[in-house]
Amino acid sequence: MSLRTLLSAAFLMAGLSSAQAETLYFSAIPDEDDTALKARFDKVAAYLADELGVDVAFVPVKSYAASVTAFRNDQIQLAWFGGLTGVQARMVSPGATAIAQGVEDREFVTYFIANAETGLTGSDTFPMEMAGHSFTFGAKTSTSGRLMPEYHIREATGQAPDAFFSRVGFSGDHSQTLRLVSTGAYEIGALNFSVYDKAADEALPEVETARIIWKTPPYPDYNWTIRGDVDARFGDGFTDRVQDALIGMDDPDLLASFPRSGFIPADNDDYAPIEAVGKELGLLE
Structure with missing residues (x-):
């Protein structure tokens, strides 16, 4: 065998090894405690790796x-975004698309x-009686x-949140909001x-002292969004395969960790109301 043939074979094998070693990295907005997120998404990574036949790793942010x-x-x-972060991500990554949402995310x-x-x-x-109290967003x-609570506050009161409430803060995530309200902070x-x-x-103790007083009208929210260049990297049809894997997720334990009853197809147009x-509110350019 000639040296040229040996070199060609070596380069081919290197190329195959590189393709086989490609890893799909995904993340999620940190809407709960770090510990809960890691437990939840490490299981999702294992499921996707089995379904897609590629290495998959969760990257916490x-x-x-x-x-x-x-x-x-x-x-x-790939990322599990909220409605607004999904819009933001697709605006800065041309070709990116929403491919799935939870059944509950339609409303x-x-x-x-x-x-x-x-x-x-x-x-x-x-509840206009909230006026003058302290208030925290997530x-x-x-x-x-x-986004949506501020929209409804402004629509109902004609005021900015910091004018309607005595003090306004940002907790950072939903679990922390529940804790802060339950303690009276x-x-x-x-x-x-x-x-x-x-x-x-x-039956967490926080719900005993933090009670629901109003719920907003429905709106579209969480979504799985994928970059537009994954087919070029992982092979033709890879985006469709990821979408199929997400929609086919039926393990009750996996779904309960979101929590969602299942996933359904989504596309960018579903989130036009969020973009608007x-x-x-000046949160998007």
């Missing part, structure tokens, strides 16, 4: 903004919760923890309904 930056910089190729809602000491009770209409770019807060419902199902509100 420290903030909502960091998840968008990691996606833009190709440090991750997501935010709960407004209040510490029991406030005396506030449940209402079918926006993360600054959270759809359910900031903030009298009222807004959070993802599924985080509160999960806490109630688990984000621009109206």
